[in-house]
Amino acid sequence: MSQLNSAAPNQTTTTLTLAKALNAGMRAALAADPKVLLYGEDIGSLGGVFRVTEHLQKEFGEERVLDSPLAESGLIGTAIGMAQRGYRPVVELQFDGFVFPGFDQITQQLAKLRFRSQGRVELPVVVRFPYGGGIGSIENHSESVEAYFAHTPGLTVVTPSNPNDGYWMIQQAIATPDPVIFLEPKRRYHEKGVVQLDAPAHGLHEAAVVRPGTDLTLICWGPMVRTCLDAAAAAEKEGRDLEVVDVRSLQPLDFATIARSVEHTSRAIVVHEAQRNYGPGAELAARLQEELFYVMESPVLRVSGYDTPYPPSKLESDWLPNLDRVLAAVDQSMAY
Amino acid sequence: MNTAMSIGRPTDRPSAQPGRFQPQQPVETPLVQLLRPDGTLTSDPDFAPTLSAGQVAEMLRDMTLIRRFDTEGTALQRKGQLSLWAPLLGQEAIQVGVHAALGQHDHVFPSHREHGLAMLMGLPVERLLGIFTGQETGDWDADEVRFHHLNMVIGGHTLHGVGYAMAQQRDRQADAAADDGVSLIIHGDGAISEGDVNEAYIFAAAYQAPAVFLCVNNQWAISEPVERQSxxxxxxxxxxxxxxxxxxxxxxxxxxxxxxQWALDRARNGEGPSFIEAFTYRVGAHTTSDDPTKYRSKEETADWQIKDPLSRTETWLRSEGAWDDAQQAHLDQEAEAFGAQVRSAVNNVTTPRFEEIFDRVYAEPTPDLIAQRAQVLREVAAL
Incomplete structure (x- = not known):
């Protein structure tokens, strides 16, 4: 076994990439509960196209780490059946753009069976997949699809932004009694970070203040947390003290943590890769104006992808929110 | 052609007993083969070669140039000029055989590995390269080239091909002078598991659409052997x-x-869809991002290289006296020049101006898109 078990017995931290931390988290979940299964295309001998499940089939066998036929609807649908009989399938879909052949099974079946059965059927299914852009991919490999699922009652939607969250959130997601859409920021797979091995710092559905500040709150998740932290560091040089909140869980939303931050700073910008219109930023902006109208010094702004399909990769750096666009929005907000 | 051939070939139709209760596999799966790997001719009960040695020599040329295109594609990716390439090494005969059989009005709905067929149908190589450099998404007119746009969501295009065939069928019902084109739908062995692909078969059969399914079974869907699918x-x-x-x-x-030719004729004659499984091997990686050493043996790949489509064609042509060293040397030279042309073509691909993306979403840009484009232009001007 790799990293974690080769660590000294008393070791309480280690440094891993996000991909390796997710791998370690799934290994721990497989070891802890024989009902946990990993299920997906190319996850066995190849270890997934991003190697997130590397070595796990060898360690836990083909009965627990299953290479599936190339059919997303089939994957989700059969995972539902397995979950009805007490298994905890962790389904990997290969890319964000390949979720849609399984869309009915996710939004109309997985999301609704608890409600349909009047609360009797429990589906502890995790559907995990890499999302977002920034790695120079071809079409259908860079989509930010969180709004579809956060909009669907019955699903929970979470996304880690760093290796420690990756390690803990995947284990917490697998332990959740409801379906979890687990979004992995693929452009951050290879970024390293310290992983606490003794206990998680947060619950699965808690937001986290990842940088305290007083002037303005940047609200972000997944791939944009690093971008926002970089923007906050740059703004500091201009004498601005920005707070960064990592939302971590889009459904359910820990609005209390976000509200506490904005009550304190009075200004907020939501930053996401997804297209703007009807996107997740609209929900956050609406909630902030509904609940904190008298606190706000300026309108909630959104920095997002444009309202076009994801562009060819040579244009993606201009399409994705970057440090300059975040800082321009900060200027705009502070000018009120 | 044997008109008795209906569902499958007569020799391996499932018998009523015990096939009534369970699928029965023939002892040996019959494979239509006319040219053995060693370059000698063989015969088939249902199919006979209809090509002259001169035509086959042209096909050897096409296969050689396609292989060169592919080799250059892989090399350009290694040099960083392409962000990705999906190699077709070993699958040249399918693309060339298909091209030689296509009628002048037939349309192709490809998977993501038919670069050679695209080239033979007249698509400039830079249009395909532009997709793999990350600059273009499909800058050609499919009505004109008859090679439709690449779809990366496995199998989704198969239904489009069936719908196109249904439209061709209706055009002919409405106007006897309409063109005689049919639709060729290409997908791989992995795609056969997708729901959309199975629905494509259902619709094609239900409407007896003038469609041909070409399933390129190259044995591997990334790391999964075809046995995982079927x-x-x-x-x-x-x-x-x-x-x-x-x-x-x-x-x-x-x-x-x-x-x-058999399948296209059936479609053209109003006899409905056919399905051809082209049994081959993906000698290269799934894409340049893939590492096949993780999941298959070198021996397996080496076994298939013996069955190389180019060398068997060359051997046969030589045995017929239709190919000699001088012709081979000339072709090698031509391939060299073509390789240089591909390498320079990649430099002719240009990155569109960013603001162009706002004009491609709808027939007329929405007010939001007009505003976003103006904002981008203001930001560019401010730099």
Whole structure:
């Protein structure tokens, strides 16, 4: 076994990439509960196209780490059946753009069976997949699809932004009694970070203040947390003290943590890769104006992808929110 | 052509007993082959070669140039000029055999590995390279080239091909002078598991659409062997949908051409869809991002290289006296020059101006898109 078990017995931290931390988290979940299964295309001998499940089939066998036929609807649908009989399938879909052949099974079946059965059927299914852009991919490999699922009652939607969250959130997601859409920021797979091995710092559905500040709150998740932290560091040089909140869980939303931050700073910008219109930023902006109208010094702004399909990769750096666009929005907000 | 051939080939139709209760696999799966790996001719009960040695020599030329295109594609990716490439090494005979059989009004709905067929149909190589450099998404007119746009969501395009065939069928019903084009739908062995692909078979059969399905079985869907997708030979899948089918040696350009001609004729004559499984091997990686050493043996790949489509064609042509060293040397030179042309073509691909993306979303840009484009232009001007 790799990293974690080769660590000294008393070791309480280690440094891993996000991909390796997710791998370690799934290994721990497989070891802890024989009902946990990993299920997906190319996850066995190849270890997934991003190697997130590397070595796990060898360690836990083909009965627990299953290479599936190339059919997303089939994957989700059969995972539902397995979950009805007490298994905890962790389904990997290969890319964000390949979720849609399984869309009915996710939004109309997985999301609704608890409600349909009047609360009797429990589906502890995790559907995990890499999302977002920034790695120079071809079409259908860079989509930010969180709004579809956060909009669907019955699903929970979470996304880690760093290796420690990756390690803990995947284990917490697998332990959740409801379906979890687990979004992995693929452009951050290879970024390293310290992983606490003794206990998680947060619950699965808690937001986290990842940088305290007083002037303005940047609200972000997944791939944009690093971008926002970089923007906050740059703004500091201009004498601005920005707070960064990592939302971590889009459904359910820990609005209390976000509200506490904005009550304190009075200004907020939501930053996401997804297209703007009807996107997740609209929900956050609406909630902030509904609940904190008298606190706000300026309108909630959104920095997002444009309202076009994801562009060819040579244009993606201009399409994705970057440090300059975040800082321009900060200027705009502070000018009120 | 044997008109008795209906569902599958007569020799391996499932018998009523015990096939009534369980699928029965033939002891040996029949493979249409006209040219053996050693370059000698063989015969088939249903298919005969119809090409002259001169035509086959042209096909050897096409296969050689396609291989060069592919080799250059892989090399350009290694040099960082392409962000990705999906190699077709070893699958040249399918693309050339198909091209030689296509009628002048037939349309192709490709998967993501038919670069050679695209080139033969007249698509400039830079249009395909532009997709893999990350600058373009499909900058060509599919009505004109008849090679439709690449779809990366596996299998989704198969339904488009069936719908296009249904439209071709209706055009002919409305106007006897309409063109005689049919639709060729290409997908791989992995795609056969997708729901959309199975629905494509259903619609094609239900409407007897003038469509041909070409399933390129290269044995591997990234890391998954074809056995993960199907426990029966893929061409037998078509039977359950009521679609006549056959498995051909995909590395035998004569067999591919003959089977494709049969299927295209059926579609053109109003006899409905057919299914051809081209049995081949993905000698290269799935894409340049893939590492096949993780999941398959070198021996397996080496075994397939013996079945190379180019060398068997060359051997046969030489035995017929239709190919000699001088012709080979000339072709090698031509391939060199073509390689240089591909390398320079990649430099001719230009990155569109960013603001162009706002004009491609709808017939008329929405107010939001107009505003976002103006904002981008203001930001550019401010730099």
């Amino acid at each position: 426990i029966v030979p893929l061409y037998q899948r078509a039977w359950g949908f009521g679609i006549p089918s056959v498995r051909v040696d995909g590395n035998d350009v004569l067999a591919v051409h003959a089977a494709m």
